[in-house]
Amino acid sequence: MTKDQSTEARIKEAASTIFMKKGLTGARMQEIADAASINKAMLHYYFRSKQKLFEVIFAEKVDALFTAFARIFQSEGTFREKIEQFVDLEITFISTFPSLPLFVLNEAAKNPSFVEDHMRSRKEILKQSLKITYDQMKIEFGPDIIPLDHFMINIFSLCIYPIIARPIAKVMLDKDDAAYDVFIESRKKHVTELLLQTIKVKS
Amino acid sequence: MTKDQSTEARIKEAASTIFMKKGLTGARMQEIADAASINKAMLHYYFRSKQKLFEVIFAEKVDALFTAFARIFQSEGTFREKIEQFVDLEITFISTFPSLPLFVLNEAAKNPSFVEDHMRSRKEILKQSLKITYDQMKIEFGPDIIPLDHFMINIFSLCIYPIIARPIAKVMLDKDDAAYDVFIESRKKHVTELLLQTIKVKS
DNA sequence: GTCTATAGGCGGATAGAC
DNA sequence: GTCTATCCGCCTATAGAC
Secondary structure, X not given: OOOOOOHHHHHHHHHHHHHHHHHHHHOOHHHHHHHOOOOXXXXXXXXXXXXXXXXXXXXXHHHHHHHHHHHHHOOOOOHHHHHHHHXXXXXXXXXXXXXXXXXXHHHHHHOHHHHXXXXXXXXXXXXXXXXXXXXXXXHHHOOOOOOHHHHHHHHHHHHHHHHHOHHHHHHHOOOOHHHHHHHHHHHHHHHHHHHHHOOOOOO | OOOOOOHHHHHHHHHHHHHHHHHHHHOOHHHHHHHOOOOHHHHHHHHOOHHHHHHHHHHHHHHHHHHHHHHHHOOOXXXXXXXXXXXXXXXXXXXXXXXXXXXXXXXXXXXXXXXXXXXXXXXXXXXXXXHHHHHHHHHHHOOOOOOHHHHHHHHXXXXXXXXXXXXXXXXXXXXXXXXXXHHHHHHHHHHHHHHHHOOOOOO
């Protein structure tokens, strides 16, 4: 928490860390204040209430997720290269912020309407990028390919779930943290091949 | 919350509901007491503290998950039938208790050591069942098949993630709840075919 | 075992000086 | 804008009667 930032920036950075780790209900205003090296009163001065502060942070996180995904999809090249890059970048991104998806999913589950409203405006960028890739698939492989819905969900499932399920998967696969990192790294190639191989999967 | 149960059973049922919905920190003892049609004092009489009550419930949920998975794996028949049944039963099970995986993953992330210790004793049943299916794969398809680790994680990812990501996926796929239910149902066949088709995927 | 009443403290929020 | 001091309600937990 570097001192040479505006107070508001420091608060947001601190709140981001604490909320991600403990969730809305688990976080304490005092803890956020400490992490930002200010006192509780300032939190209320800048963001009025805990709820408001949380909503600002949460909205930013959803944006971060969606824009990251959208940017990842905008890679250039052949269809194979696109998938390769997308899987690589997505796994890398989620690995860098491993608590982000669980945080979003969890708070989304607890407050569906709030989240849905916020995402609705963001999804078009993502859908459009994906559509282009999908059309490219159709040209290359013909019209009889995996439905877009399944394709989309498969990518996200295969990239994200292994990272958010780490504590459980570690135990099931008998791996320590280092070994699990290697495993996740190896999934980049595995998932890419799997996706390419299942373009013509029977519905 | 049927009245004709022991108090302890009613408390556990109520606590289960509330904790799953709101998490440890979001849940209120008063709320649990109300749901169980008793008063707060009884909660402490039976379970001493909120933390203890939570741990009992959480342990039960982890057990429920693992034993359900283990039982699902113990299906009989050809390899194809096994995969078919496993995917079908797993998606059905998670759909019936959609907040269970997110609850476990979330609390696991917040308290890794507690969870890991508890699971370590449970995992063997599951691993053994899966190993049998995998050996069957080897006999049928030869030794050059998808690594067990990836196979295992792929199954869970493809079955579980679409259900826990429902609020987000709904928006991305432009589906209402009914349409999303249909989609999840359609994944039973899709995921089965995908898994069967990728047994010989390049590592 | 079950209840009421209450302790005790934590945590979000505000007042008000500087 | 930033701080200290403080309010006040909520929430866990316990005491103690029945």
